[in-house]
Amino acid sequence: MKRLENRKAVITGAAQGIGQAIAARLAHEGADIAVLDLNLEAAENAASTIATETGRRAVAVKANVTDEDSVSAAMDEAAQKLGGLDLLVNNAGVLKSSFICDFPKKDWDFVTGVNLTGAFLCLKHAARHMIDGGKGSIVVIGSRSGKKGGLWNSAYAASKFGVIGLVQCVALDLAPHGIRANVICPGNALDTPLWKDLAVQYSKKLDMTPAEVIDYYRARVPLKRGCDVKDIANLAVFLSSDEASYMTGQAINVTGGEIMH
Numbered sequence: 470m471k472r473l474e475n476r477k478a479v480i481t482g483a484a485q486g487i488g489q490a491i492a493a494r495l496a497h498e499g500a501d502i503a504v505l506d507l508n509l510e511a512a513e514n515a516a517s518t519i520a521t522e523t524g525r526r527a528v529a530v531k532a533n534v535t536d537e538d539s540v541s542a543a544m545d546e547a548a549q550k551l552g553g554l555d556l557l558v559n560n561a562g563v564l565k566s567s568f569i570c571d572f573p574k575k576d577w578d579f580v581t582g583v584n585l586t587g588a589f590l591c592l593k594h595a596a597r598h599m600i601d602g603g604k605g606s607i608v609v610i611g612s613r614s615g616k617k618g619g620l621w622n623s624a625y626a627a628s629k630f631g632v633i634g635l636v637q638c639v640a641l642d643l644a645p646h647g648i649r650a651n652v653i654c655p656g657n658a659l660d661t662p663l664w665k666d667l668a669v670q671y672s673k674k675l676d677m678t679p680a681e682v683i684d685y686y687r688a689r690v691p692l693k694r695g696c697d698v699k700d701i702a703n704l705a706v707f708l709s710s711d712e713a714s715y716m717t718g719q720a721i722n723v724t725g726g727e728i729m730h
């Protein structure tokens with residue numbers, strides 16, 4: 470028996486990057502998967518690959534996590550296609566970086582809109598279905614930036630600190646319904662598409678080439694490597710499984726020792 474046998478999981482922002490890796494891993498552990506993303510074509514490709522590689526059901530669902538009607542409809546569609554909903558991995562996220570005095574409000578609204586308001590909406594509408602089923606697990610992908618501020622990072626850090634508060638409250642709201650909620654705080658996953666873009670943004674603030682930026686961030690990690698998507702997927706599986714049945718409201722670091730609180 471696999472650890473997530475026949476669970477029904479929605480993973481947001483799963484058309485690429487960390488979300489795609491988590492979705493594939495949950496399917497390998499026996500879950501049926503809804504790949505929810507703004508980019509339907511990429512979500513369909515990811516779902517089709519997961520279904521082929523794992524033999525589990527994997528469907529693509531289009532949604533914009535900042536739009537409540539879209540999220541509500543997508544969670545209904547996922548639950549209907551999968552035959553219920555037990556697991557949510559709230560992963561969709563974006564990052565814009567600027568010195569505070571130059572930070573465009575539109576970038577603040579974009580980052581907090583996807584990362585924090587989007588998480589609120591996805592948790593709200595996934596929880597409806599989990600309450601109906603009488604059980605569930607929610608995992609939110611936060612960040613090391615949800616534990617420690619960083620240069621030029623006000624919007625992203627505020628959104629990632631914010632999801633920890635959101636999850637602590639949701640854990641309390643949903644505990645009587647048998648639903649747990651936790652946050653994973655990954656370190657810098659230096660090989661992801663998000664980091665390729667980030668290295669270019671950070672090259673301005675650090676006056677380095679993008680390749681030097683990557684080396685600089687790797688050198689800061691006590692275990693001397695970037696976070697691998699597998700490191701995050703390992704913890705997502707554990708927190709989603711019954712092995713974590715006594716854990717709720719937690720925000721757990723996967724940072725190679727970079728963050729210790």
Ligand SMILES: NC(=O)c1ccc[n+]([C@@H]2O[C@H](COP(=O)([O-])OP(=O)(O)OC[C@H]3O[C@@H](n4cnc5c(N)ncnc54)[C@H](O)[C@@H]3O)[C@@H](O)[C@H]2O)c1
Pocket residue numbers: 481482483484485486487488505506507508532533534535560561562563583587610611612613654655656657658659661662663664
């Ligand atoms: N890459 C890292 O180093 C790193 C480190 C710590 C935490 N994280 C967090 O992990 C998560 C995933 O990061 P990633 O590196 O895989 O990012 P990514 O940019 O590779 O993928 C993000 C996905 O989210 C989707 N998305 C964006 N806006 C959306 C919206 N409004 N509605 C629906 N889908 C939307 C995108 O289409 C994309 O498929 C994010 O929450 C990020 O903050 C990433």
